[in-house]
Amino acid sequence: MIGSFADLLARAWKHPSGRWGVIALAALALAAILTPALLPDPGAMPDVVAGPTAPSVTHPFGTDQLNRDILARVVNGARVSLSVAGLAVLLSLTLGTCVGLLAGYCGGWVDAVLMRIVDAALAIPRLFVMLLLLLVWERIPLPALILILGTTGWFATSRLVRGEVLRLRHEPFVVASEGLGARAARTIFRHLLPNAAGPVLVAATLGVGDVILLEAGLSFLGLGIQPPTPSWGGMVFDARPLIVSAPWTALFPGAAIVVTVLAVNLVGDALQAALDPRSA
Amino acid sequence: MVPQRLLVAALLLLLPAGATTRQRAPDHGSIVIILGAEPSTPIPTLLGSSANNAVSELLFLRLARPGRGRGTTDEKSFEPQLARSWTRRDSLTLVFELDPRARWHDGVPVTARDVIFSFQRMRDTLVDPQRALLLRYLTTVTAENDHRVVMRFRRAYPEQLYDATFQVQLLPAHLVDTIPPARFAGSAFVQHPIGDGPYRWVRREPGRQLELAADPGFFLGAPKLDRVVFLVVRDPEAALNLLLDGTADVYEGLAPVSGPVRLAANPAIRLLAAPSFGVAYVLFNQRAYGDRNRPHSVLADPEVRRALAMAIDRETLLRSAYGVFGRPAEAPVAQPHWTRGMVPKGPPYDPVGARALLARRGWIDRDGDGVLDKDGASLALRLNVPTSSAPRVTLAPQIQEQFRQIGVRVEIVRLDFPVWQERRTKGEFDLDLAAATMDPSPSGIVQSWTCAGRSGSNFAQYCDPAVDSLLDRAIFSSRGGEAEWRTAYAALQRDVPAIFIASPAVPFAVHSRFRNVTLRPESLYADLWQWSVDPGRRIARDR
Amino acid sequence: MSHWLVRRALQAAATFTLAILLLFVLMRVAPGDPLARLTGDRAVSEQEVARLRARYGLDQPILAQLRSFLGGVARGDLGVSIEHYPERVTALLASRLPATLLLGGAVLLLNFTLGVWLGVRQAVRRGSRFDRWMTRLALAGYATPSFWLGLVLVAFVSLKWHLLPAAQMTDPLLPADAAAPARAVDVVRHLILPVLTLSLTSIAITMRHQRAALLATFRLDYVTAARARGLSERQVLWGHAWRTTLVPMLTLLGLWLPILVSGSVFVESVFNWPGLGSLAAEAIGARDYPLLLGTAMLGAGAVVVAGLLADIGYALVDPRVRPS
16 A cells, blocks of 8 residues: 555656646755855844845845845745744644544544534634634744644544545455454554545645645734744735835745745645546 | 627726715815724713724814913913803812803704713713712812803812813713713714714714714814715724825824835825824833732832833934834823923933942842842843834834843733733733823823822832822922922832833824814814815815 | 435534634633723723623623523624624624625625636636646636735735725715715725735636536536537537536535635735624724624634535535435
C-alpha cells in the first residue's frame, strides 16, 4: 500500500502544474531558509525621513515607509507564513484524522455524536471563532496563533477521513484482514490509514493555501502576527497609505501571498489528478 | 453572447449620479459628518456617548453656556442660549429670564415648566446618578412666571452658574412628562425627538445615517447650512476613504501621526487642531495587581513613582505619538481648562536622577541582568494598553524603552478595548496607559483623583485626604481660586499618582469650502449652525 | 424518501442547536466587559453599573443566562442589544438583512452567470489556449486575498480615478423621496466594488467545478446519443449536457456560503456596507453578546440550511446517497 503512495507522488510530479508548484514552493522554502543570512536585517535602520524608495539594484523590491528593504521583509515573512501554515495544517490534519478514524471505525453512536459536533462546528463561520479566540489572547504569541489556526481547521478533514474509512471498511482486503482476526490497531494502521492518505494529502495541501490566506487576513486586521515580526498581511496593512504613490510597498507582499497560495494549489491539483485521473 | 445594448446600459449606470440634487437658496449648503459609532439615542438623560452628544448638541439647548476660554467660574463670560439673561439675588440664588422667542420644533414655546421638569428628571438618581451627584448642591428649581426660573443652592461656590446651565439640556415637558423614565429609551419620542436647537430631526436609518435639517425659525438666527447628515462609519479605513473620495466633509477620528499624511490625496480637505478636554497618562496602581486589599509592592512608594516619572522623556513621546497635535500635560488638566496656567511643572526628565532615587529606595541591579531588584524581586511591571487607540499603541513601546534605560522592565499587555476596560475596573494592572475626557470644569478632577472617587472611576484607588481638602478649598473658593488651585495641583503632583503625558488636540479634518468653522472643546459641533459654505466653492450637493 | 428527509432535517436541527450551544460557551469564556463601550471613559458609579448589569441580565449566573437565552430563542426573541439599547436583536437583524442579501445575492448572481459561463466555455474548448489561460486565471483569483484586492480597487478606482464611491451603500445626500431609477443607479454604483472584492474567490471555484462537471457529462452515453440524433452543438451543450450539471452546481452553495459569511464580515466593514457582516464585526468589538449570538446564529443557520438543501438536491439526482 505504501508503494501506491509513492506511486501517487510520482504521478503528481509528472503532472506539469504539479512540477511548477513543487519548484515554486521549494524555491520559496529555500529562500526563506537561506537568504535571511544574506539580505539586510529587515528590522534594521528604520529611517522615516528617507521614506519609501522605488525598486533599484540595491533594493530589488524597493523599501517601505520606514525605508526597510521589502525583499528582506517578504523573505522573512515567507519564513513565518510557511512555518505557521505548515504547523497549523499538521495539527489540524492530526486532529482531523484521529477524529475521522474514530468516527468511521467505531460507527454507531460515537460516529453520530462526533459528526454532529463536526457539523455544528462547520456551521459556525471560522472567522467568528478566530476573532473571538484571538481577542482573548493578550499578545498572541506565535504558538497560540498556530494552535488557533490548527484547532479551528480540522473539521472538514475529519469528515473526509471518515468517508474514506467507511468506503474502505467494506473493501475485500479489509474485510479479509478482519476476518483473519487482525486487531483493530493493525486494521487501522496497515489498511485504513495508508489508503485514506491520498485524499487527506490533497485536502492538506489545499488547507495550507487557506491557512496562509487566513493568517494574512488576520495579520491585516492586526490580530495575527504581531509587529515587528514581518508578516505579509501586516505589510499590506502598513502599505495602505502608499498604495497609489508607492505601489511596490503593497504589490510585493501581496504577490508573495498569491504566488505561495498558487503554488500550493498547483501541487494539490496535481495530487488530485494523480489520485483520480478522470477529474483532470 | 452578452447583448451589446445591455452592456451599454450597464456602463451608463456607472456614470456619477449628480443630477438628483434640488435647487436651493444662495446662502445654503450641506455637510456630511462621519461618526465612529451609532448615535442611537441622541437625547439628554439617556446614556451619552460622543456620537450621541454630537447630535444632541444640535437638537437640544441649555440655558446658557460658558464663554470661549473664559472659564467655568466667570459668570460674566457665559453666553445666553435659552435664557436671555440671569441675575443673582444673593450668593445662593440665581434667577433666569427665558428667551420668549425660544420654541420647540413643534411650535410650542419653551417655558419655565420645561426647565423645572428637565432638572427634576436629570436629578433623578435612577435616570443619571452621575449627573445627580454633580447637581448635589442645587436645592430647588421654581418658576415665578412662565419665563422666570429661580434656582437655589445650599452652598455658595463659584461654579453655581455652570452647574445650573451646562449640566442640563432641556427636554420638552409637554411631550415627555407622561413617559416614565424607565420606558423613555423605548418611547416614540426617542424615535423622532422634538428639540429646540438650530436643527430639526429628519430621520435616522439605523446603522447607516442620521439626518437633520435647519430650523429656519431658530430664535438665535437661521442656520447657514440647511442639511446635516451624520454617517455611521465604524471602520477607520472606510471613514478615511469616504473623506478622500468626497462623500464626507468632516472626520474627527484621524490618527494624529499617520492620518495627516494620507490627506494629501485630497487637497480640498483641511486639517484643524480641535481643542479637547482629553488627557493621556500612565496610571500607577496604588493597590496590588487585582487585589484592592493590599498596597502595591512597588508602586505604593511615592518616591518610586517619582523616579519612574523622571525616566519619561515627554517631548519625544509627544512628537512620535501625537505629531503636531501633541501638547504636554502636567496634571489631570487639559489645554482648554482655565486652570491650566496654575499647574506647576512636574518632575523633570532626568534618567540619571531617576536611577539614583531608585537606588536610595533599595532598588539596585544586584545580579547584573540589567533589571533593578530588591529583596530578591526584580522591578518588573505590566503596562495595559488598549489596542483601539493608535497613539497609545505607539506610546507603549517607547515608554517600555525609556523605563528599560533606568533598569525597569515593562511588559506591554495589549488588550482589546472591552478587556482593557474590564481589567482597569478590577484593578488588574500595574501601569495603565489611560486617556480620559475631562469635564469642562476643573472640578471634574474629583471623579478620578480623590478618595471619594474610589467607588467610581478612580481605578488606581489613589487617595490622599490632604489633596482632597485642598481641592475642596479650590473648588469652593470665594475669590477666583487661582492660588488655591495652584496649591492643590502642587500637592497632587507631589504624590505622583500618574505620569501625565499629553493633553492632545483632536485632528479635525474638514472640507475647505466651509467658512467660519469654529470648534468648541466641550462639543465640537455646538457652533455648526454658524458655519457656511464659501459661495464660490459650492459643490453639487450644496446647491 | 420522506423518512430520509425527516431524519436529515432532524439532523440539521440538532447541528444547529449544537452550534448555538458552542457559540454561547465560546462567547462567555471570552473576557471583556460588554458595558465598556457604553460607559467608555466616562465616570460611572458602581450603582449605575449594577443597574446596567441587571438590565441585560449580566448579573445572573451563566447557566441562568443560557436558560433564559434558549427560552427566548424558542419564542423567537433574541433579547435586547447592549450596544444599541433598547433595540431588539431581531429588529436589528431584520434591518440589516436586506443589505446583506443584496450583496450576497449580487455575488451569487455573478457566480451563476459569469462563473458558470466561463466554466462552460472552458469545457467546450478544452485544451485550447483560452482554457489554459482561464484555468490559470481562476487559480490566481483563488489565491488572491480579498483584503488586498479590495484595497487596490478602492485606491485606484475610487480615490485615484474617481469612478465609483469608496464605501457606503447609498449616497448619504440622496433625498429620501428620490425616484426609484435614481436610487437603483445609486445602489448599483456602490455595489460594484464590494461585489468584485467578495466574488473573486467564489467565481474561481465555480469555474473550476463547472468545467470539471461538464467534461464528465460529455463522456456520458446520452450526450453522445443526443449528438447522434443530429441536435445542434448548442442544443446538446445547454439543453442536455449542462442541465445535468445544474444540481451538482447548485450544491456548491454549501461550499460558498461559509466563504461568503466570513468574507462579508471583512468586506462589509471595509466598505461600510450596512449589512449583517459589519453588524457582527461591531458586536464582536463591543462584546454585545445578544447581538453577536444573533448574527452568528443567522450565519450558522444559513450554512446548515444550505447543507440540507444541497443534500436534498443530491438525493433527488442520485438516490444512492440517501442512506448515508
